Amino acid sequence: MQVRGAIYLTSAASIWGGMYVASKYVLDYVPPLTLLVMRLVIAGAILGTAMLLSGQSRVERRHAGLLLSLGLVGFTLSLGFQFWGTKLSSAHNGGLITSASPAFIVLFAVWLLRERLTAANLSALVLATLGVLAVIGPESGGGGGSDTLWLGNLYLVGAAVTWALYTVLGKVASRDYSSLTVTTYATFSGLLCTTPAAWLTELHENVPEGD
Numbered sequence: 001m002q003v004r005g006a007i008y009l010t011s012a013a014s015i016w017g018g019m020y021v022a023s024k025y026v027l028d029y030v031p032p033l034t035l036l037v038m039r040l041v042i043a044g045a046i047l048g049t050a051m052l053l054s055g056q057s058r059v060e061r062r063h064a065g066l067l068l069s070l071g072l073v074g075f076t077l078s079l080g081f082q083f084w085g086t087k088l089s090s091a092h093n094g095g096l097i098t099s100a101s102p103a104f105i106v107l108f109a110v111w112l113l114r115e116r117l118t119a120a121n122l123s124a125l126v127l128a129t130l131g132v133l134a135v136i137g138p139e140s141g142g143g144g145g146s147d148t149l150w151l152g153n154l155y156l157v158g159a160a161v162t163w164a165l166y167t168v169l170g171k172v173a174s175r176d177y178s179s180l181t182v183t184t185y186a187t188f189s190g191l192l193c194t195t196p197a198a199w200l201t202e203l204h205e206n207v208p209e210g211d
Contacts, residue, residue: 020094023086032083033198040075040191047184056181066173067185068193074166075190076197081159088152096135097156103128104164112168132157 026035051057059067086094103125109115135153166186173182 017095020086020091023083023094024091027083027087031198031201032087033080033194033201036075036079036083036194037191037198039079040187040194044184044187044191047180047187051180051184054178054180056178057184059177059181059185063173063176066169067182068189070166070169070173070182070186071189071191072193073162073169074186076193078159078162078166079190080194080197081155081162085152085155085159088148089156090149090152093135093149093153094156097132097153098160098163100128100132100157101160101163101167104161105167108165108168109171112172132160 023035030038082094082098085097106115106117106121106125110117170179170182170186
């Protein structure tokens with residue numbers, strides 16, 4: 001069982017890392033929020049079908065706000081920051097900076113889950129923060145000009161922090177619902193929040209400039 005778990009985790013890490021390379025290529029042709037909407041539509045179709053087949057689609061109205069927050073924070077904000085950051089920065093910066101998410105989870109876990117902040121957790125948070133500052137510093141390498149790179153790296157920091165918040169909020173929601181239900185509703189709420197932003201972005205970019 002432990003070997004299988006290690007294989008699953010290694011596979012997930014490999015897929016996650018490769019995603020930045022694939023995203024960097026695709027973002028040269030597709031706007032970030034449009035790509036995010038496409039991703040959420042595909043994920044929503046697959047997860048929605050699985051949820052309906054499993055009979056786990058019912059949620060209580062009092063949890064609607066939490067599930068909407070999950071989609072807004074985890075998908076619209078976090079993945080939106082991630083795609084914009086990867087476009088403006090570089091694939092390797094994307095992987096490095098967002099890998100700091102587990103350390104930021106510590107802060108939100110203390111706040112929302114009332115977990116105890118240990119010396120080891122605090123040390124990990126400090127080291128992760130220093131690592132992020134080293135990566136996003138003005139001397140860091142990557143694609144694009146220095147101003148664009150700096151902005152892209154800041155977006156990636158935002159992606160790491162908001163993904164940490166999404167993870168903790170997901171832990172709260174998982175107390176009452178399965179992971180499939182939580183992820184599916186978060187995907188649909190993320191699609192609901194992202195689509196208008198993507199439409200406005202496309203509209204703005206396609207407005208012809210005056211003479």
